[in-house]
Amino acid sequence: MEEISKESLQRLPSYLRYLKQLHESNVTHVSSTNIAERLYLNPVSVRKELAFVSVAGGKPKTGFKVVELIKEISSFLGYNNVKDAVIVGVGKLGSALIGYKGFDAYGLKIVACFDNNKAIQSTQSSDKPVFDIHKMPDLVNRLNVKIGIITVPSNSAQEVCDLMIESGIKAIWNFSPTQLVTPSNIAVKNEDMAASLAVLSKQLDKILENE
Amino acid sequence: MEEISKESLQRLPSYLRYLKQLHESNVTHVSSTNIAERLYLNPVSVRKELAFVSVAGGKPKTGFKVVELIKEISSFLGYNNVKDAVIVGVGKLGSALIGYKGFDAYGLKIVACFDNNKAIQSTQSSDKPVFDIHKMPDLVNRLNVKIGIITVPSNSAQEVCDLMIESGIKAIWNFSPTQLVTPSNIAVKNEDMAASLAVLSKQLDKILENE
Numbered sequence: 001m002e003e004i005s006k007e008s009l010q011r012l013p014s015y016l017r018y019l020k021q022l023h024e025s026n027v028t029h030v031s032s033t034n035i036a037e038r039l040y041l042n043p044v045s046v047r048k049e050l051a052f053v054s055v056a057g058g059k060p061k062t063g064f065k066v067v068e069l070i071k072e073i074s075s076f077l078g079y080n081n082v083k084d085a086v087i088v089g090v091g092k093l094g095s096a097l098i099g100y101k102g103f104d105a106y107g108l109k110i111v112a113c114f115d116n117n118k119a120i121q122s123t124q125s126s127d128k129p130v131f132d133i134h135k136m137p138d139l140v141n142r143l144n145v146k147i148g149i150i151t152v153p154s155n156s157a158q159e160v161c162d163l164m165i166e167s168g169i170k171a172i173w174n175f176s177p178t179q180l181v182t183p184s185n186i187a188v189k190n191e192d193m194a195a196s197l198a199v200l201s202k203q204l205d206k207i208l209e210n211e
Numbered sequence: 212m213e214e215i216s217k218e219s220l221q222r223l224p225s226y227l228r229y230l231k232q233l234h235e236s237n238v239t240h241v242s243s244t245n246i247a248e249r250l251y252l253n254p255v256s257v258r259k260e261l262a263f264v265s266v267a268g269g270k271p272k273t274g275f276k277v278v279e280l281i282k283e284i285s286s287f288l289g290y291n292n293v294k295d296a297v298i299v300g301v302g303k304l305g306s307a308l309i310g311y312k313g314f315d316a317y318g319l320k321i322v323a324c325f326d327n328n329k330a331i332q333s334t335q336s337s338d339k340p341v342f343d344i345h346k347m348p349d350l351v352n353r354l355n356v357k358i359g360i361i362t363v364p365s366n367s368a369q370e371v372c373d374l375m376i377e378s379g380i381k382a383i384w385n386f387s388p389t390q391l392v393t394p395s396n397i398a399v400k401n402e403d404m405a406a407s408l409a410v411l412s413k414q415l416d417k418i419l420e421n422e
Contacts, residue, residue, distance in 0.1 A: 006410055013405035014390055039390055077409050078416065096307040102388060106408050146415060171415035173407070177313060179225055179250055185421075187414035189407050194224035196384070196400050197317050198288050199217055203398035204357060204382035205289065210396075 008049045013106075014039055015050075016073045022066050031063035079107040084145045086169075088160045089152035090115040090130050093175055097151060098128060108147070112139050133160070137167040146170045154178045219260045224317075225250055226261075227284045233277050242274035290318040295356045297380075299371045300363035301326040301341050304386055308362060309339060319358070323350050344371070348378040357381045365389045 018038055022030055032050050036043035050064065051057065053076045058064040074080055082104075087094055090113050097103075098110055113130045115121060121130045131139070139145075148169035152160050157176035164172060171187040174180055182188055229249055233241055243261050247254035261275065262268065264287045269275040285291055293315075298305055301324050308314075309321055324341045326332060332341045342350065350356075359380040363371050368387035375383060382398040385391055393399055 004413075009409050009413055010403070010406040013388075013403065013409055017388060017405075018390060078412050083412065083415075092307040092310045096303040099303045100404075102404070103408075106405050107412070108408060146419065147411070170418050171411050173411055177224075177228060179229060185418055187411055187418055189411040189414075191402075191404075191407060192221070192224065193311075193313070193402075194228075194317050195221035196402060197314075197319060198220050198224055200358070200382050200384055200398055200400040201289050201294065201318070202215075202220055203400075204294075207381050207396055207398055208357065 004049070004052055008045070008052070011039075011041065011045075011049065012053065012073055012077055015046075016070065016077070019066055019070045019073070023070060028066055029062045029064065030066055030069070032058060034063070077107070079105065082107050082109050083147055084109050084111045084143060085147035085149055085173075086110070086112045086114065086136065086140060086145050086164075087149040087151060088114045088133060088136065088164070089150060089176075090117075090120050091151065091153075094149075094151035097149065097175075110149070111143060111145060112136075133163070136163060140164070140167040140169060144168075147173065149173045149175070150180075151175045215260070215263055219256070219263070222250075222252065222256075222260065223264065223284055223288055226257075227281065227288070230277055230281045230284070234281060239277055240273045240275065241277055241280070243269060245274070288318075290316065293318050293320050294358055295320050295322045295354060296358035296360055296384075297321070297323045297325065297347065297351060297356050297375075298360040298362060299325045299344060299347065299375070300361060300387075301328075301331050302362065302364075305360075305362035308360065308386075321360070322354060322356060323347075344374070347374060351375070351378040351380060355379075358384065360384045360386070361391075362386045 015035055018035060032047040033043050036046040054064065054069060054072045056068050085108055087098060087110050098113055113128050114133045114136050115130050116133045121132060146169060148164040150157055150160050150172060154176050157174065157178040158180060161172060161180045161182065165182065165186055172180065173189050175191045177192065177194055180188055226246055229246060243258040244254050247257040265275065265280060265283045267279050296319055298309060298321050309324055324339050325344045325347050326341050327344045332343060357380060359375040361368055361371050361383060365387050368385065368389040369391060372383060372391045372393065376393065376397055383391065384400050386402045388403065388405055391399055
């Protein structure tokens with residue numbers, strides 16, 4: 001079976017958001033060209049990606065049924081099967097992620113939080129109990145959790161990552177600005193703010209030069 | 212002049228982090244091959260990117276001087292010229308970004324925070340004063356700020372974006388899960404958690420299938 005590219009995969013959530021907006025405005029049908037225009041994308045790519053994801057497909061004149069396409073993309077992205085995750089590091093960023101209401105919609109559920117700071121463990125500012133990091137292996141194993149989120153400072157990120165892998169975690173979402181070393185059978189997605197900022201900053205320089 | 216690709220630009224901060232680790236361990240020289248191996252990258256790409264960024268260049272046997280390369284990449288990424296930014300939306304994510312110590316190292320300084328919630332304005336939980344959103348145009352103009360960070364809920368993101376552009380902001384770092392509509396002379400970088408999660412989730416599926 002053909003595979004979808006990472007770039008295409010990353011665009012699907014924005015299609016889904018636009019489709020939901022259409023649905024809320026009682027729009028029932030949409031064409032791939034319309035989606036491409038609205039999201040400033042190449043219409044050929046959008047058509048290909050929707051053909052890949054949608055079994056029902058679009059009709060020549062009316063396009064795709066909005067409701068159907070929402071279901072198909074959600075299901076393709078696994079938003080219907082809730083995936084459990086644990087998070088290690090309940091500082092400011094960790095708390096923000098724990099309190100983020102949007103994850104439910106994406107099929108992610110944070111089932112346990114860990115931090116080695118005893119003060120944080122006892123305050124439980126985040127509605128969810130915060131456990132000592134030593135309890136992670138047992139909990140991850142018992143609850144069969146496969147996703148680990150790392151929001152600790154850089155200097156302890158690798159250690160946390162190793163402990164996650166030992167515990168049975170298979171996919172790591174890393175918010176620490178550190179290059180993690182992991183075996184090839186582990187999925188890693190780095191949320192690199194420095195990289196984003198580098199791109200934005202260069203674009204800004206170009207804009208200011210041209211003014 | 213040739214341009215550096217967005218992908219290359221996004222990799223430079225990770226080179227910089229590795230180089231700083233080497234420097235802390237008193238390593239004085241490094242080859243592009245070594246960097247490529249350590250960061251699991253294509254050695255040809257790394258060699259090209261370093262050739263693009265480094266004026267001093269690497270020597271055939273000893274490679275690059277670590278200290279020199281740190282300076283060159285930092286300067287290329289504009290980390291030496293501090294850039295001022297304003298942030299709108301002082302909820303959990305906004306507070307996390309405001310409290311994030313790492314931005315200094317990347318040349319970003321948040322000079323003013325805005326929120327339309329009067330309770331947040333008066334608590335000032337974040338060390339920095341939080342102003343009413345109506346004060347943004349004047350402040351942005353007076354301080355000559357060009358970067359705006361959006362951390363408001365989706366339904367008010369476009370409105371905030373429009374107000375930022377009217378105020379003179381040229382680069383928008385958007386953390387709201389919304390597709391912003393902006394003129395072509397405005398730089399936008401979306402921090403799309405849903406897109407990241409989609410990629411991680413698909414990778415995890417593949418790993419679990421192969422087990």
